Amino acid sequence: MAALHLINHQHAMTDCLAVAAADDAILLLEDGVYAGAVGVAPQRPLHALAADVHARGLDGRIAAQVVVVSDAQFVELVTGHVPIVTWR
Amino acid sequence: MAALHLINHQHAMTDCLAVAAADDAILLLEDGVYAGAVGVAPQRPLHALAADVHARGLDGRIAAQVVVVSDAQFVELVTGHVPIVTWR
């Protein structure tokens, strides 16, 4: 099963991308969602947590390759991947 | 009087250098001292706090442009500069 990577600080993105497999999922949460902004986000599929995107005023500023997900979908990402890797 | 910049995390170096004046002093302390290592340190005069250099095993790994200073010399840097700017 593929891994799920959690990024809660933008600066951890580079190190995460260096070892994430192509079919691993990456979820941006907390301050990590800034890494999903238009012009900043890397060119690969990403997820971003809706509450954190909305709280920061980033609705409408998230890049096209980023899927904004609910808390319930966060749980589905966790149950659908192994291991869960937190980057900070 | 010139400013003294305190850097206690390596990642803050870039932003500090972008606004520090040529005659400002920069002191690396705590995890900031890693930014004074050979091959990593920027080409400008820097200071690094001796206790932090030594604790991390960096004696002998500090770049030539970095002056390693004691706690007493840290105090002299503070009294000799205004303002003191902390970057984190």
Add this chain to the structure above:
Amino acid sequence: METKRLLFLLRQPPYGSSHALEALESALVAGVFDQRVSVLFSGDGVWQLLAGQDGPAIQRRSIAKIVRALPQYDVTALYACAEALATRGLGAGDLSLPVAIVTRDEQRALLAEQDAVVND
């Protein structure tokens, strides 16, 4: 107590930690205390200025509201780093209140005239 030139250097994003909130609260108090206060938003601190924030969505007070309160506390010298805004795709129209957008050279001059700097 003398009147000092006091700069708040705000470089942290608004919600992931309490750094932004608590630094802003100290800036509000400095305004009341009749100091010559400036605030410079730079690095990820410019995200504090973005319009449309909704802190309560993550059980937090909206930082944008506190930022907008600064002028009411006589903190009117508000600056934002031009490069920090540009790298994040932000322009003056995206911000929740008017600030002076300053170059690195202008920030260097601003720092040089301070008596003290408070960071977040």
Add this chain to the structure above:
Amino acid sequence: METKRLLFLLRQPPYGSSHALEALESALVAGVFDQRVSVLFSGDGVWQLLAGQDGPAIQRRSIAKIVRALPQYDVTALYACAEALATRGLGAGDLSLPVAIVTRDEQRALLAEQDAVVND
């Protein structure tokens, strides 16, 4: 309790915070608990491996000592990121104990075979 493949991913420098210390302590316990434990030092975490540390100079326990205790707790699968070492000018001879120096591809494979990852 099942035996799990458990990786400790250590990316923080040794002394500026307690992250490194507390993560290492949990790795020692995992060794005692008979899990299949690996430890990967990457990013600034490779500084934890540097020889010649003297934590007591800043009133801290030496992190290098705790790292060297890992094999005694049956934690013997120790890895360090080759790129992280190289960018910091570190080679195998600079480290306080022998570790397997692994490429990004090898780290990707190591991650893929884990049941759980603990971070610092």
Add this chain to the structure above:
Amino acid sequence: MNIAIAVHGAPYSSQAALSALRFCRAAVAAGHQVARVFFYHDGVHTASAISVPPQDEPSPLADWVELADAAGIELAVCIAAALKRGIVNGDEQDRYDLTASNVHPAFAIVGLGQLIEAIGSSDRFVTFAA
């Protein structure tokens, strides 16, 4: 599915405890089991019974206690991380001759082994970092 959770950040100082709380609620709502939330690093401050939330902000403590009670979640605090941060229960107050204790009774003070045990007996392990 059984999901074990670790929280590494303090309330207010970090968003970790809030994110973990929302995740746990969603996991429980989806029919999953969260047997134990392990508070480690600065996360141990979540267990303080004597913190006073700012006006107009909900109490993260009350939210944790309510969720744990409703969903049968064990709230576990690492003893080593807690002691040095001044998070102590009555037993430790007596043992170390301290002037007070401050752990909320809904939180259990446990050893680090309980973190490894939680990981070993669950299907997923998710860390909310500081």
Add this chain to the structure above:
Amino acid sequence: MNIAIAVHGAPYSSQAALSALRFCRAAVAAGHQVARVFFYHDGVHTASAISVPPQDEPSPLADWVELADAAGIELAVCIAAALKRGIVNGDEQDRYDLTASNVHPAFAIVGLGQLIEAIGSSDRFVTFAA
């Protein structure tokens, strides 16, 4: 020279309090005055009277109390930052009906205005960040 100090990091979790302590000692030894150390952000945890240092490690609390006493330094803790982090004195325990208080008596609980006042009445202001 008069030097005001701010500490933003918690003991153990950050090196800030240790660095500030060493700096204050050196400043006092050089004949300077440190009128007030202001503990803000996570720095407020420095005032906890009920933390238990790990074995073989010195107590940062005892070091602060000793230095403050010897050099006439006021140890000031920001009330707003402290309350939400569970750092409270007897007055606040009564006011908020809490089960305990945990501030060491050598620390004064003060308003944020005291930070501004300390900066305004000193020649230098140095912050030890988290």
